[in-house]
Amino acid sequence: MENVLNVLNHIMLQMKSLALKDIAVLVQICFYIIGATIAILTYRSAKKGLLNTVNTEYQKRVMDHLESLSEKLYSEFKPESKESHAFEFNLGEELEDTLRAHNKQCRSLKSKKTKEDFVIYAIEETKLETSLYKLTMELISSPFLPDHIAEYVAKYLLLRYEKLGTIIDDCYEELIVPELLKCEPINDILHYKSKFMDTVSSRLSITEYSPAKVELEVHEIRSMIKQYLKSFNPLP
Numbered sequence: 001m002e003n004v005l006n007v008l009n010h011i012m013l014q015m016k017s018l019a020l021k022d023i024a025v026l027v028q029i030c031f032y033i034i035g036a037t038i039a040i041l042t043y044r045s046a047k048k049g050l051l052n053t054v055n056t057e058y059q060k061r062v063m064d065h066l067e068s069l070s071e072k073l074y075s076e077f078k079p080e081s082k083e084s085h086a087f088e089f090n091l092g093e094e095l096e097d098t099l100r101a102h103n104k105q106c107r108s109l110k111s112k113k114t115k116e117d118f119v120i121y122a123i124e125e126t127k128l129e130t131s132l133y134k135l136t137m138e139l140i141s142s143p144f145l146p147d148h149i150a151e152y153v154a155k156y157l158l159l160r161y162e163k164l165g166t167i168i169d170d171c172y173e174e175l176i177v178p179e180l181l182k183c184e185p186i187n188d189i190l191h192y193k194s195k196f197m198d199t200v201s202s203r204l205s206i207t208e209y210s211p212a213k214v215e216l217e218v219h220e221i222r223s224m225i226k227q228y229l230k231s232f233n234p235l236p
Contacts, residue, residue, distance in 0.1 A: 058144075065142060066146075066229060069153070069225065073221060074222065077218065090126045090127040091168070095192070095197075098121050098123045098176075099176075099192065100189070102185075103186060105121075107185060120177060122172075123176070126168070128164070129168075132158075132161040132164070136158045139153055140154050149221075149224060149228060156217065164204070167203050171199045172196070175192070175196050176192060
């Protein structure tokens with residue numbers, strides 16, 4: 001009987017020992033699980049915070065670029081702006097420069113008694129054309145403008161640039177080039193300047209890119225920008 005009791009006690013001690021080992025293993029496993037969970041949650045929180053910071057900064061850049069675009073588009077119609085009336089004044093200046101260069105060439109060739117090197121000068125782009133093309137290229141490659149706004153405005157500006165250039169070139173070919181081909185100095189520059197500018201303005205006025213219609217389109221684009229910016233407003 002005593003031997004049986006001894007065996008039972010030994011078995012009970014072994015069972016208690018195994019239970020304690022199992023508990024220790026379970027505690028260790030739980031510790032690792034909790035530690036890993038905390039690490040994952042900490043990483044996700046840090047990542048979320050970093051992404052929120054980056055996203056906020058990106059949104060700020062987007063709003064800044066939209067504001068800049070809005071101001072650039074409307075500057076043409078602000079009386080106090082340097083871009084105001086750039087088309088009217090600069091077109092006349094470009095023609096005057098071209099005709100003066102032509103006159104200088106004619107006098108030089110006459111003194112040399114030869115016309116072998118006679119050149120028909122082309123009129124340079126106006127400041128308006130240059131600014132339209134430059135802004136179009138900026139919009140096409142800008143990473144801080146919404147695609148639908150950038151694509152819409154770039155397409156409109158490019159079409160306006162092309163139409164304006166075509167009208168100016170056509171008027172130059174019809175009104176000025178025949179006079180240049182006479183290989184004689186043009187004395188009444190102001191007359192040709194006035195006639196050229198009036199013809200360009202008249203042809204432009206019957207297109208969708210007349211100054212009045214362009215201003216209306218600019219207002220539409222600015223309204224589009226305004227609606228987009230409202231999406232960043234947390235208040236209703």
